[in-house]
Amino acid sequence: MDRLLGKFASLIASDHRHGGKLTIEARASAFSSEALALQSRGAASQRVRSALYSCAASFTSSAMWAAIDGRRFDTAQRHFDRAASLAAMSGDPAIQFRIWSHAGSLYRHLERPADALAANDVARRLPIARRDPFFASLGHARHAAIHGLTGDTRAVRQVLGHAQEALQQADPSEQRPLWASASYDQAELDGLAQTAFLALGSYGESEAHAHRSLAFLPPHMRRDRAIVTARLAQAQLGQGDIEQAVETARSLYDDTTSQHPRVQDMLQEFTSALHIVAAGAQVTRDWDCFIREQRAFR
Structure with missing residues (x-):
């Protein structure tokens, strides 16, 4: 598991530098298969088996994100189906949050806001989002970007307010999965706000959030x-x-x-x-x- 988590950290770093590349998607899929292959090697406790399913789901969700980022949406949908199944077997609420949140992003990029809102709502209703303000903030921020597509200015402002408030309440010392702590912060919140206001045609507000995001990145x-x-x-x-x-x-x-x-x-x-x-x-x-x-x- 330690070896696989080291590979996952390398994958996240590659995504931050490049993103969307087929090589990242292929590596993530291969690492997922490697994690699942360990299930058949000897005996392991239920805790270890659950961790292996969670690891496989994490890699598959990274493959899904690489496909979304690279505009390979049909492939992303296939990764989503597999990732959701693995996450359910893992019982890990954090990876379930990631996968359903990614599904919301997938449907947003496909300009299917109703499906995007429904998928992101699955993530926002998970116990982890109620327990940890960090995940609540991420769910709200991504909801704002989706609402931008619908033209609902009031909803955008409301959920962005919730996102900012929740992020300020989140304990920065709390241990969270690498994919979460390495990817979501004030810069990402402002980046999603920029996306929402750009979709609304509120160009001045979009620019203001862009400058804030660039300052924090x-x-x-x-x-x-x-x-x-x-x-x-x-x-x-x-x-x-x-x-x-x-x-x-x-x-x-x-x-x-x-x-x-x-x-x-x-x-x-x-x-x-x-x-x-x-x-x-x-x-x-x-x-x-x-x-x-x-x-x-x-």
Whole structure:
């Protein structure tokens, strides 16, 4: 178990740097199979067997997240089905929370807000979310991002308030699973708030949360930094700050994370919006030229 948990820590670190890669998904699936193979080797206590199922579920949920992050949604759905089954056998409420919360994110990316809210509600109703304000905060923050899709400004503000209050109540010294403690904090809360307000068209508030998120993000969270920056460019463009928005978008190409599938999708959306907002302008022609040059160097 210690050896597998070491591999899990390495996987989480790779996700923070790159995210969405097929190699991360494949490694996670292989580690899940390795954990399950240990079930058939000799005798083990029920506690150890439950821990092995939890470990396999954790790896499968990481494969699911890598597929979501890489926009491979059909594959993500298959990982979800397997992860949910493993989590049920493990009896581990923390990994059950992660898997159902990821399911909410999957359906949000598929623009199925009703399914996203239902899946995230499963996570939010688990005992662990009632017992630990940390998990309650994460559930509320992800609910806010989903409500952004529905256009419900009141709900977004309400659940973000709950998320912030719960995070402030959470005991930072409490031992939590690595995937949770390494991924959710004030930076992620502001990142989800940024997503919610961008979907609502509240571009000023989205930009404010983007700057807060970037200020809190540690350097190794390169994937998250790129995604927040791409959304920041969209929020600036939505406010008519065209020159600043283009400058923000150009900064993404200083790092290889500009090739991340989600970042690429957002840059395509940015380009389309720029052509609407500033059709024929010099800044738009310069941006198009810049993009062609970047593609030529790939």
